[in-house]
Amino acid sequence: MPRIIYEIQEKYISSFAENDDELILSIEEYAKQNSVPILDKNASQFLELIIKSYQPKRVLEIGTAIGYSSIKIARSLDKKGILHTIEISENNIQLANENILKSGLSKKIKIFKGEAKEIIPDLKKKYNLIFLDADKEDYLELLELSIPKLKNNGIIIVDNLLWHGWVAKTRVIKKYKRSTEFIREFNNIFMNHPKLFATILTIGDGIGIAVKKKND
Ligand SMILES: C[S@@+](CC[C@H](N)C(=O)[O-])C[C@H]1O[C@@H](n2cnc3c(N)ncnc32)[C@H](O)[C@@H]1O
Numbered sequence: 001m002p003r004i005i006y007e008i009q010e011k012y013i014s015s016f017a018e019n020d021d022e023l024i025l026s027i028e029e030y031a032k033q034n035s036v037p038i039l040d041k042n043a044s045q046f047l048e049l050i051i052k053s054y055q056p057k058r059v060l061e062i063g064t065a066i067g068y069s070s071i072k073i074a075r076s077l078d079k080k081g082i083l084h085t086i087e088i089s090e091n092n093i094q095l096a097n098e099n100i101l102k103s104g105l106s107k108k109i110k111i112f113k114g115e116a117k118e119i120i121p122d123l124k125k126k127y128n129l130i131f132l133d134a135d136k137e138d139y140l141e142l143l144e145l146s147i148p149k150l151k152n153n154g155i156i157i158v159d160n161l162l163w164h165g166w167v168a169k170t171r172v173i174k175k176y177k178r179s180t181e182f183i184r185e186f187n188n189i190f191m192n193h194p195k196l197f198a199t200i201l202t203i204g205d206g207i208g209i210a211v212k213k214k215n216d
Contacts, residue, residue: 002165004202014041023102027068036092038068039133039159043204047131047157050209051076054155056128061085062116062142063134067096067103073131074105083109084123086116086134120145127151133159136179139186147195152214156196161187162206 020028031038039047047069051059055078064070064087074083087093093113100109112119116134120142130146132139139158150156166172166180167187190208191198198210 002169004162004165004204004206010042017041017045023099024068024071027066027071027099030095031066031068036066038065039072040204043159043207044069044072046201046203046207048072048076050155050157051081051129054129055081056155057081058125058127059083059129059131060123060127060146060149061131061133062120062146063087063132064096064111065089065092065133067099067109069131069133070096070109071099071103071105074100074108075103077108081108084112084127085109086112086114086119088113088115116142117145120149123149127154129155129157131157131159136160136163136182136186139182140189143186143190143193147193147212150212152212154212156208156210156212158186158190158208158210160205161190161200161208162202164205167206 051073057080059073061070061073061083064085070083070085077083087096093111096111100106117138126149128151130150132142132146134142146156161183163180163183166176167183172180187200190210195213196210197213198208201207201209
């Protein structure tokens with residue numbers, strides 16, 4: 001497996017986040033034991049930093065899984081901030097609900113159940129920040145559906161844009177070929193999108209971050 005940064009530096013940075021609370025540590029452990037893909041620890045630190053500094057009033061997350069990043073986002077919002085999060089898996093929704101209840105953040109988080117491609121067009125009000133973390137083959141469509149739901153100067157954050165390092169490699173193993181192609185195509189559009197000013201950071205599995213240009 002290629003890497004984005006060396007393991008030793010990654011572990012060094014993560015070591016500063018070891019004082020996370022028991023709930024967060026237990027979700028991380030559950031995800032590890034049950035192969036649930038959740039946001040990398042360093043990437044989640046970055047996401048929290050953006051939320052704490054930008055203080056968005058309305059956040060949309062696409063891909064709740066078991067509520068790990070939802071809890072991290074919601075706990076970083078200010079008093080009036082709210083999170084809407086979309087998830088298709090019934091099993092994940094149940095676990096996310098349990099974790100969110102334990103976090104005491106139920107009032108700030110609303111889970112929308114179902115296919116994000118069907119739910120997003122029906123969302124009424126725009127968002128200050130959108131976090132996209134769903135199936136990679138859906139990324140392009142979800143990006144195009146999300147942009148009209150983002151306020152001018154709003155931020156969009158996308159996970160996995162370096163895809164374990166594969167996107168930058170000339171040779172890709174069979175298992176990752178298809179998904180790597182999806183991410184490469186997505187990155188080309190994301191980085192050159194006329195409505196966005198975007199970059200990709202070497203945090204976690206590669207975090208894309210973009211701001212929506214004014215008057216688009
Ligand atoms: C990578 S996980 C999300 C991890 C989560 N953001 C975290 O860091 O804790 C992706 C989740 O998105 C859900 N998902 C994928 N594609 C989706 C879609 N098109 N609509 C709704 N949910 C989707 C999957 O069921 C999965 O639980």
